[in-house]
Amino acid sequence: MSLQSLDIKRLSATTTPAPQARTPQSGEVAKLIDVSKCIGCKACQTACMEWNDLRQEPGHNVGVYDNPADLTENAWTVMKFTEYENEASGNLEWLIRKDGCMHCEDPGCLKACPSPGAIVQYTNGIVDFHEEHCIGCGYCITGCPFNVPRISKQDHKAYKCTLCSDRVAVGREPACVTTCPTGAIVFGTKQAMKDHAETRIADLKERGFEKAGLYDPAGVGGTHVMYVLHHADQPSLYADLPDEPKISSMVSLWKGMAKPLAMAALGVAALGSLFHFITKGPNEVAKELEDEMDRKDREADAAEKESQP
Amino acid sequence: MIRNPRDLQRYTAGERANHWIVGICFILLALSGLAFFHPAFFPLTMLFGGGTWTRILHPYIGVVMAVFFLLMVVRFAALNLIESRDIEWLRNVNKMVDGNDHDMPEQGKYNGGQKVLFWGLVLGMVLLLASGVLMWRAWLNLPVDVVRIASVVHAAAAVWMIGLIILHVYAAIWTRGTIRAMMYGTVTRAWAKQHHRGWYRKMTGDNN
Numbered sequence: 001m002s003l004q005s006l007d008i009k010r011l012s013a014t015t016t017p018a019p020q021a022r023t024p025q026s027g028e029v030a031k032l033i034d035v036s037k038c039i040g041c042k043a044c045q046t047a048c049m050e051w052n053d054l055r056q057e058p059g060h061n062v063g064v065y066d067n068p069a070d071l072t073e074n075a076w077t078v079m080k081f082t083e084y085e086n087e088a089s090g091n092l093e094w095l096i097r098k099d100g101c102m103h104c105e106d107p108g109c110l111k112a113c114p115s116p117g118a119i120v121q122y123t124n125g126i127v128d129f130h131e132e133h134c135i136g137c138g139y140c141i142t143g144c145p146f147n148v149p150r151i152s153k154q155d156h157k158a159y160k161c162t163l164c165s166d167r168v169a170v171g172r173e174p175a176c177v178t179t180c181p182t183g184a185i186v187f188g189t190k191q192a193m194k195d196h197a198e199t200r201i202a203d204l205k206e207r208g209f210e211k212a213g214l215y216d217p218a219g220v221g222g223t224h225v226m227y228v229l230h231h232a233d234q235p236s237l238y239a240d241l242p243d244e245p246k247i248s249s250m251v252s253l254w255k256g257m258a259k260p261l262a263m264a265a266l267g268v269a270a271l272g273s274l275f276h277f278i279t280k281g282p283n284e285v286a287k288e289l290e291d292e293m294d295r296k297d298r299e300a301d302a303a304e305k306e307s308q309p
Numbered sequence: 310m311i312r313n314p315r316d317l318q319r320y321t322a323g324e325r326a327n328h329w330i331v332g333i334c335f336i337l338l339a340l341s342g343l344a345f346f347h348p349a350f351f352p353l354t355m356l357f358g359g360g361t362w363t364r365i366l367h368p369y370i371g372v373v374m375a376v377f378f379l380l381m382v383v384r385f386a387a388l389n390l391i392e393s394r395d396i397e398w399l400r401n402v403n404k405m406v407d408g409n410d411h412d413m414p415e416q417g418k419y420n421g422g423q424k425v426l427f428w429g430l431v432l433g434m435v436l437l438l439a440s441g442v443l444m445w446r447a448w449l450n451l452p453v454d455v456v457r458i459a460s461v462v463h464a465a466a467a468v469w470m471i472g473l474i475i476l477h478v479y480a481a482i483w484t485r486g487t488i489r490a491m492m493y494g495t496v497t498r499a500w501a502k503q504h505h506r507g508w509y510r511k512m513t514g515d516n517n
Binding site: 013014015114115116133135136137138139141142144147151156248250251253254258259262263265266269270273276277280281282283284285286289290292293296297300 | 313315344345346347348349351354359360361363364365406407408410444446447453454456457458460461464465468471472475476479482483484485486497498499500502503
């Protein structure tokens, strides 16, 4: 819902600047999820359901801890559990990643959305869906490099994590952050989160995770939800977190060059036709052919009269 | 206009109705599709009752168009097979565009340009139908890579189709005496002899 009309960086399907008089002077916000500190308790899922008044129908146990099995229109964040046998250390590692919207700096959903103002990016970096403008086409799903938005089966609108934009707007942190019992989820300015991640990464490296690092993928301009990963060289270990996410070249073409090219081509066809008519004139039937047919009509009428005395 | 009983029947009522069903669907699809394609055209969704209604209706109108388009292909495909005289006509198309059609080779019911347009529209329709179905999230939720390619193909094929229809409509306006063929079915013999002499001979038996 539109709470902050003056601090919008980008609006979907809008080619003029959005109202952005207010910009956060302390910098953009970010949520940092330290996968190495997560114990998989799902308190974040519960807090998300509680704050946002969402209730996902319980699913079926298919032998893994993931519940629900994937993000849904009612489950905006889901813990994804991966059992990883680390051959180098000989350890079985339980990698638990809190999945949800990454709040990309260059959001594929916003780029793909055809409805003006249905997707907004606030100046603080949060990417939010304004469902009252959503038409339910699902282009946001086509555009998203992280497979996050879901279309509701009830109202056919797209839903995803809001980064608790309503809470952040009044100076509070997202519900999942407030509830996390281990401090695995923290929230603040993007710079503060990067600084915090540095200390965590140094700690992990000391403890043998040489490839520990921050997941803030440059392909989408960085994200406003970041991970500290023990194996930052292999993000896909963590329930298929994309190694190098970026907006698909197909989506870039579709929502980029295709638009001016198509408009130019159709404009040339339409204006070319008009000016062809104006310069060459209409393609009329020749006068002599019309006279010829008139003559034939007269001859035929005369023959008819003769045969009917 | 007083209609001459010796005018030639070019299209039956069934063919005309079929053409206009496809035509109406096409106009609705072009307007609603452009609304999704470019923000400048998004206000066109108001013609359909808003963005959500446009999103709901567009694919169903597309299915109706595809069905009636197929019927038109069945009716007209045989008449649009490319022959050697069509190639000759196409070689001289620049003279035609220049407004000088005296030296153009004799044409049957359709000239080379009309036949190329016909097959161009068939190609566009096949691509639009296939890609459109793949994008139809109300019924299908396919792998995102497939949907991405389908989205690009759908947009490109739509532009191709709209471009061809602009030419189609313009050709009908430019060539005087043509639109009546699709309105009430007949053309004058003089029109037929000038533009489609082969068809004129066949219809009248006049070989002068």
